[in-house]
Amino acid sequence: MPSKTSAAPKPQLTVKQFQDSVVKHLRSTLGTYEEKASKQAWNQAVSAAINEFVFDGVSRTRKTHAAKDARAVHYLSLEFLMGRLMSNNLHNLGLYDIADQAMAKLGLNLADILEEESDMALGNGGLGRLAACFIDSMATLNLPAVGYGIHYEHGLFRQEFFKGRQVERPDEWREFGSAWEICRPESQQTVKLYGYVETVYDNGAARKVWHPGRTLRAIPWDIPIVGYGGRNVNVLRLWESRADKFFDWDVFNSGGYVDAYAESVQAETVSKVLYPNDETPAGKELRLVQQYFFSAASIADVMRRYKAAHGDDLTKFADLNAMQLNDTHPAIAIPELMRVLVDEEGLSWDKAWAMTRQTFAYTNHTLLPEALEKWPLKLIEKVLPRHLEIIFEINARFLNDEVENKWPGNDGVKRKLSIIEEGSDQMIRMGHLSAIGSHTVNGVAQIHSELVKKDLFPELNELWPGKFVNVTNGITPRRWMKACNPRLSTLIEKHIDDDWPRYLDKLEGLKKFADDAEFQKEYMAIKHANKEDMVKVIKELTDIDVSADAIFDVQIKRLHEYKRQHLNLLHIMALYRRLLIDPNYDMHPRVFIFGAKAAPGYKMAKDIIFAINKVAEKVNNDPRIKDKLKVVFLPNYRVSLAEKLIPAADVSEQISLAGKEASGTGNMKLALNGAITLGTMDGANIEIAEEAGRENVVIFGMEVDDVVALQEKGYNPGDYYRGNDELKAVLDWLEGDFFTPGEPGLLAEVKRNLVEQDPFMVLPDFESYCEAHQKIDSLYRDQKAWARAAIINTASLAKFNSDRSIADYADYIWHMKGVPAAAK
Ligand SMILES: *Cc1c(COP(=O)(O)O)cnc(C)c1O
Numbered sequence: 001m002p003s004k005t006s007a008a009p010k011p012q013l014t015v016k017q018f019q020d021s022v023v024k025h026l027r028s029t030l031g032t033y034e035e036k037a038s039k040q041a042w043n044q045a046v047s048a049a050i051n052e053f054v055f056d057g058v059s060r061t062r063k064t065h066a067a068k069d070a071r072a073v074h075y076l077s078l079e080f081l082m083g084r085l086m087s088n089n090l091h092n093l094g095l096y097d098i099a100d101q102a103m104a105k106l107g108l109n110l111a112d113i114l115e116e117e118s119d120m121a122l123g124n125g126g127l128g129r130l131a132a133c134f135i136d137s138m139a140t141l142n143l144p145a146v147g148y149g150i151h152y153e154h155g156l157f158r159q160e161f162f163k164g165r166q167v168e169r170p171d172e173w174r175e176f177g178s179a180w181e182i183c184r185p186e187s188q189q190t191v192k193l194y195g196y197v198e199t200v201y202d203n204g205a206a207r208k209v210w211h212p213g214r215t216l217r218a219i220p221w222d223i224p225i226v227g228y229g230g231r232n233v234n235v236l237r238l239w240e241s242r243a244d245k246f247f248d249w250d251v252f253n254s255g256g257y258v259d260a261y262a263e264s265v266q267a268e269t270v271s272k273v274l275y276p277n278d279e280t281p282a283g284k285e286l287r288l289v290q291q292y293f294f295s296a297a298s299i300a301d302v303m304r305r306y307k308a309a310h311g312d313d314l315t316k317f318a319d320l321n322a323m324q325l326n327d328t329h330p331a332i333a334i335p336e337l338m339r340v341l342v343d344e345e346g347l348s349w350d351k352a353w354a355m356t357r358q359t360f361a362y363t364n365h366t367l368l369p370e371a372l373e374k375w376p377l378k379l380i381e382k383v384l385p386r387h388l389e390i391i392f393e394i395n396a397r398f399l400n401d402e403v404e405n406k407w408p409g410n411d412g413v414k415r416k417l418s419i420i421e422e423g424s425d426q427m428i429r430m431g432h433l434s435a436i437g438s439h440t441v442n443g444v445a446q447i448h449s450e451l452v453k454k455d456l457f458p459e460l461n462e463l464w465p466g467k468f469v470n471v472t473n474g475i476t477p478r479r480w481m482k483a484c485n486p487r488l489s490t491l492i493e494k495h496i497d498d499d500w501p502r503y504l505d506k507l508e509g510l511k512k513f514a515d516d517a518e519f520q521k522e523y524m525a526i527k528h529a530n531k532e533d534m535v536k537v538i539k540e541l542t543d544i545d546v547s548a549d550a551i552f553d554v555q556i557k558r559l560h561e562y563k564r565q566h567l568n569l570l571h572i573m574a575l576y577r578r579l580l581i582d583p584n585y586d587m588h589p590r591v592f593i594f595g596a597k598a599a600p601g602y603k604m605a606k607d608i609i610f611a612i613n614k615v616a617e618k619v620n621n622d623p624r625i626k627d628k629l630k631v632v633f634l635p636n637y638r639v640s641l642a643e644k645l646i647p648a649a650d651v652s653e654q655i656s657l658a659g660k661e662a663s664g665t666g667n668m669k670l671a672l673n674g675a676i677t678l679g680t681m682d683g684a685n686i687e688i689a690e691e692a693g694r695e696n697v698v699i700f701g702m703e704v705d706d707v708v709a710l711q712e713k714g715y716n717p718g719d720y721y722r723g724n725d726e727l728k729a730v731l732d733w734l735e736g737d738f739f740t741p742g743e744p745g746l747l748a749e750v751k752r753n754l755v756e757q758d759p760f761m762v763l764p765d766f767e768s769y770c771e772a773h774q775k776i777d778s779l780y781r782d783q784k785a786w787a788r789a790a791i792i793n794t795a796s797l798a799k800f801n802s803d804r805s806i807a808d809y810a811d812y813i814w815h816m817k818g819v820p821a822a823a824k
Pocket residue numbers: 124125126127129556557558637638639642663664665666667669
């Protein structure tokens with residue numbers, strides 16, 4: 001139960017004190033002065049002023065956890081999509097208003113200063129953003145927790161459009177350093193790679209010694225994570241790779257100065273750049289090295305901390321340490337912990353395995369077969385020869401004991417469950433390794449978790465009943481409401497307690513105002529004001545003029561065929577066509593807004609971006625319809641842009657093919673901010689509909705069972721193409737040069753893909769999708785009904801607080817409790 005005492009943070013200093021602190025840092029930390037300072041310098045001075053509180057919190061929290069010898073969780077993730085930190089830190093410390101007033105006193109606007117911060121985009125999309133929301137919640141719930149990842153020099157690429165096509169530019173988030181990170185050279189680790197394994201016999205017992213061909217240094221950078229209220233400040237520890245000094249020294253002495261330098265450049269490439277793939281594994285050696293590099297460094301770090309407190313007796317290791325694998329990217333941590341325990345610490349296999357399984361839990365994020373990670377056995381053998389042996393041993397014991405006991409003599413089941421996929425090129429299945437090496441496996445929404453049990457690991461679910469569980473994803477209401485939607489936050493605070501960012505179920509209290517005319521008016525006025533702000537952003541970024549009186553229909557997420565941005569496009573083309581056929585076609589004006597990056601190697605995704613941009617160009621410049629239909633593709637979708645768009649959205653497009661979107665979190669952010677979900681029965685859309693009520697969302701399309709039935713019957717897209725005149729007309733439209741004047745055929749590939757293959761069944765859902773849009777249109781014309789539905793959405797979304805997700809992990813998976821840091 002929520003406590004009675006307010007969790008809203010109290011300011012710990014006055015406006016004047018904060019102002020003085022900023023000026024002090026401007027002069028003494030930045031070496032400049034008020035008259036000369038750039039906005040960037042002011043930004044850094046404000047960061048430094050905030051950090052006085054943050055760093056103190058880090059120390060207090062660390063001391064408490066060490067003194068209490070608390071059980072800790074380690075969240076291993078190859079991605080953390082943090083976005084900007086200043087506004088979040090100010091809100092969580094209760095300093096936002098203080099800082100705002102202090103800057104005003106200095107003749108500056110805090111909002112402008114916040115804009116100077118680069119996004120920390122060390123992730124691709126939902127998976128990385130989930131990790132960011134989760135570490136916010138772990139700090140807020142006072143959990144002793146460390147996020148572990150990679151300190152990429154370049155995060156996700158910056159997206160530009162050139163003649164409608166995506167161009168990727170390097171991300172330079174820390175070109176001149178980042179205000180929030182602290183380098184901790186004293187905690188560096190060494191990571192081994194390549195080489196060979198020797199079997200040594202002492203006293204008749206065989207022991208394995210790995211002679212690495214290369215070693216890297218892992219340097220930790222700590223990003224403080226301020227919990228709401230500012231009491232606990234955890235850290236996100238990101239590893240940077242550097243050449244091993246000793247290795248360089250040898251080459252240097254033998255006259256190989258340039259070679260030595262080349263070696264260090266190669267070592268530094270390990271943390272150089274984030275792989276920009278979302279839902280598609282890269283399969284490249286460097287990626288495997290990245291995965292191992294940060295897994296090994298993190299385990300060594302956990303082991304170092306344990307031994308500092310407990311010496312060499314490892315009996316309490318698994319009682320004090322939980323490790324969560326965010327997808328299979330850090331799965332190599334499982335054989336790594338086995339290697340450390342058996343080869344380095346001299347534990348028996350059985351003891352080490354029991355400890356390893358007690359330590360790890362694994363979160364599955366996808367069922368898409370193409371997204372399930374596999375590594376060529378040959379590659380693992382080359383990069384991590386000892387780990388391959390350990391994987392063989394894990395597999396042999398699993399198949400010969402556990403599987404053989406359950407299904408005696410059944411080679412079919414063994415083939416299916418083996419970590420090693422047989423074939424001309426043997427592959428290591430990282431999902432199998434993760435599930436076998438963990439005590440608990442979770443999916444990320446109810447339907448997804450059911451499909452993990454039913455379709456992905458049915459035998460493992462039978463073998464270990466209860467091992468497969470659900471933890472529905474969540475989002476932090478601090479970033480995704482309090483900080484990004486100050487107008488709505490103020491309205492909420494006026495009507496219910498001010499601690500709703502901590503206890504989101506208090507939003508329930510808004511339900512009683514859902515039919516209140518005055519409240520509706522205020523709520524809709526806020527949406528309108530947020531849209532007016534967005535109108536300016538759209539103008540600035542794209543030079544397109546839109547009206548805040550139109551419906552803002554928003555689809556923001558990575559570009560992927562399964563997410564079906566092209567279904568949205570086909571419907572836009574249909575509306576355009578209707579308006580051309582009948583200029584009086586009755587519809588409320590609409591602005592369709594897209595934001596999406598495509599993986600640089602994903603051809604169809606890039607074709608879809610190009611097609612949307614070309615259709616937009618034509619529609620936006622067609623004087624016949626321009627007041628009714630606009631299409632805006634905002635470049636470089638990222639967290640800071642999402643924070644501007646989400647408060648301004650009327651409609652949330654969540655239109656993946658049923659069964660393909662594991663959860664989605666964009667759907668939660670938008671619904672919390674009062675956008676009406678237009679979605680399929682997929683991922684967390686189902687739970688949003690359940691919470692907000694079916695009548696307050698617009699659901700369309702096939703459900704999972706329909707998809708399966710159609711697949712079994714044999715899906716033929718041509719039937720749908722020929723069976724619907726409007727659908728046929730818009731698809732044919734893509735073939736000529738209507739949208740690409742003088743250059744026919746540039747969009748033909750999108751049509752061909754849909755008519756000949758349509759792997760994500762866009763065409764069968766088209767008709768139902770168009771009808772759903774009609775429902776949106778008529779609902780919007782009834783402003784009272786719309787306001788009511790939007791308010792009920794905001795009031796009903798407490799379930800999707802990431803604090804609830806993390807409380808579930810803590811209760812049912814990590815079995816741990818919060819340990820509040822000592823107050824100052
Ligand atoms: C929330 C978020 C996502 C995830 O969006 P989905 O619609 O759930 O795929 C991706 N990118 C950014 C920048 C986000 O903030």
